Amino acid sequence: MAGYTFVVEHLDPELGPWSALEYKTIAQESKNAGCRFILSSVPESLLQSQDLQILHDAGAEGRNDSIEEYFADRKDRICLLDPAAKQELDTTDANQFDVFLFGGILGDDPPRDRTSELRKKGFTGRRLGPKQMTTDTAVRVTRMVVLDKVPLDQIPSVDFPELKLNEHETTEMPFRYVTDSTGKPIMPEGMIDLIKADADKAFDGLDFVDEVDGMENLAVDKS
Ligand SMILES: C[S@@+](CC[C@H](N)C(=O)[O-])C[C@H]1O[C@@H](n2cnc3c(N)ncnc32)[C@H](O)[C@@H]1O
Known part of the structure; x- marks a missing residue:
């Protein structure tokens, strides 16, 4: 096991078809890479749904509580991927963090900075370049930097x-x-x-x- 955990905090009340496809991809790719994928802050009613069953079968751990509750003891090991962070994610961050946190937000144009909902909780932030990515892309890029040690600027x-x-x-x-x-x-x-x-x-x-x-x-x- 690589020992890394990817967490998406689901910030929408519903689970739309776009998000469901993105989360399923994250679940499959995390599993293939030997990493954990937690989808948290999922409303109880959604947890019981067929959509969540599909995600669970793909390897996702769905849960109702939020990361600051269940990982309260390891806040300093959590990195928030934040489009507004001052510092870019670097391959050496693989040593500093073992949990990578993403906003479960459907991309919007122009971006409304809903990642701020997680930023205000005080997590250390890293940016993945200046352009907005879909959530599954952001997880993919983070995995490539942290696990495969590909520098951010060399990712095609x-x-x-x-x-x-x-x-x-x-x-x-x-x-x-x-x-x-x-x-x-x-x-x-x-x-x-x-x-x-x-x-x-x-x-x-x-x-x-x-x-x-x-x-x-x-x-x-x-x-
Ligand atoms: C589709 S993006 C949402 C961006 C959104 N428009 C917002 O309101 O913040 C979903 C998540 O992917 C991650 N993400 C996307 N692009 C990123 C970037 N350039 N740098 C860091 N994280 C990024 C963030 O964790 C973000 O919360």
Whole structure:
């Protein structure tokens, strides 16, 4: 076991489909990396839901209480990933902290700084660069820095990728994503379908718009 714990404090009253997909991905990737994933501050009614059962099956530990209660004795070992922190996360932080805390907040544009709800509790903060990431991306980047010892500025990423919706329309995702070996943003399984359904159920052939020399190419239609 790597001995690290990733905690997401769920700060919304509901669990929307986007968050559910993000949390499931965090659960699976944490388990594969030999780390614990705790999803806390989950309302009691949600804890009993099918959605939480799915997350539990993927490896998440759901709980109703909050991190400052159940980890009260190790506050100095907890690092809050905070877009407003002064210091960037560094590979050496792997020695200083063993719990990494994230806001369970759906990304918003412009960002409303709801991470402040955790910041005001006094946790030590670290930033993951200047751009807002989805929660699963923030956990992925933290894992890469802390476990794989990849410096933050060497993690391959793309800012604000565009998704092609149809021949004429694209939508921009207002976040930074880690990219895979083909240069495409890593997103939770099922997320593109969800975006596609949200945008317009009739659109086919959704894919990322490739960028070559700063110019956008037509996305490949996989339908
Ligand atoms: C989708 S972001 C939410 C950002 C949000 N708009 C807010 O109101 O703070 C969810 C979580 O991912 C983490 N996160 C995202 N981008 C980050 C960054 N650039 N630096 C540090 N943490 C980040 C934070 O823990 C944040 O609470």
